Amino acid sequence: MTRRSGGLFAGRGIALPGLAVTVVTVIVAFALGLGTGWLSGYVPDAYRAWREGPSPSPSPSVSASPEVDVSLPPLEPITRELDEDDAAAGVVTTAVVTRGAGTFSSIPGITAEVDDAGPVRYVRIDVEDGVTLDNVALVDYVMTTLNDPRGWGSAGRLQFVLTEGAADIRIVFASPHTVVSRCPDPHIPATLSGGSATPEPSASATPMPSASASPAVTVPCAVQGIVPISVYDWTAGLATYGDNRSQSRVHLLNHGVGHVLGEPDVACESGRASVMVDQSQPLPEGCQVNEWPFPDADTSG
Template sequence: MAVGLVLGAASAGWTVGSPRAAAVVADVLGPTSTSTPEVIDRTGSQSRASGGRTLLAPDPVVVPQGMLPTEPAPGIVALPPGLTAQDVSAGLRSAEVPTSGAGTFSVVPGADPGPGTGTVRTVRVEVEDGLAVDPAAFAATVMATLNDPRGWGADGSISFARTDGDAEIRVLLASPDAVDDLCAPLRTGGEVSCGTAGRAVLNLKRWVLATSETADDRTTYRHYLVNHEVGHLLGHGHERCPGPGQRAPLMQQQSYKAAPCTFNAWPFP
């Protein structure tokens, strides 16, 4: 399958970027975890029912099945099957993983100057068309990860600013087939991701499922995936587990497994 890159306005999806040398891949299969039913406010807050009353809280609140109100409050919708509130916050709108999407990519519109500490590296976030993903939520997750105090800029040497124009680094969320095309000649086999040619290409399959080791903490795995693939674009190669029970280096290929090391999502944890 050939992956088409659409040119035009940011909202229509255009992809302009300069190739940059980088390295290899990141991920592997993991089971989908399920959760108890939850409800989420479309504005981002979550509701909890108690004694027939609906209480709004600023933070996500798990709603046990027996506590759901008889009549949902206006603006409240059930979470998609198999997804948690954290999955939705990461941009997912379905736990299904299609083999392919449209093969074209749309740039997430908007810009953010970042924290302004150290050398600024520009980042453009793109999502393959046809995926059940909220682009703005995905972009927010990517940028929050990159600018986290445990991230690549922890020593104050670098920060990341999002743009919908030309950028040094492109972060793409893609279907397995599109990943294979974009990562070639690297062999991703529909399963793994890559960081090469100025693009951190994240496999939707990994974004949804994580790995067997991280199926209960997919949020931490997503931090790892962003940091690891962008790490390749920053010039970092793969590292090995230093020894049983020790924390894995971020650039270890933890999508295969972190063991005998313990899983780690951050360059400076």
């Protein structure tokens, strides 16, 4: 008597080895079909990616910076005729723009250091786009003023050197709106006086801080090495100086640079005011205007 197999397929006339081969064949064919589809879809894409590089991804959208609510006092129209002093200071029009582009361009130019003329402070002069000035005359006026014997470099204390790059002092001529919004308080706190506010040289392409809705974290412009000068004040002159606009412009420069060098505002009780008296405001009775840090220095040499 022949013994039958007691397996799963026993009694059905099905041979196990033949079935196994069939199953394996089906699985292999299915796998090959999936692989062919995957390769036909992926390989051309991978090849294109290798040839063409990664596809650019969309840049994240940039939210607009918060605008500071600026309230400018009324600005009287400047109706006088321009004169030689205006030309020397780079003033070419009395039609002053109230608000410029908010971007800035550095005036090209480099001057050389002078041996034994004192420690160097590099100066960059920036003008807001949309503000019209004679850049050549402006640079000459600013640098001549800063290196005057009566200035902050008097008697070899400092020398000011013009640069287009990294600067210790950035003198920025801007529209009234930009000055108020970017430098609401251009003065230096008394706690930072004594030279401790002297900044590190900066090569920033943005010479004035961005407007911020968080004044609690605003760093004074002077601490950043910025001397903001309103083109309106530069053109019209400060009322305390009357028609002597040249003296007014010298004061604007020397007062602002004084803050960057670490000098705070001071008060005047009588006599000739210190250059660090805020002379944009009326002076107390008995005080006279003064635009120089060392007004009695010898200018004959």
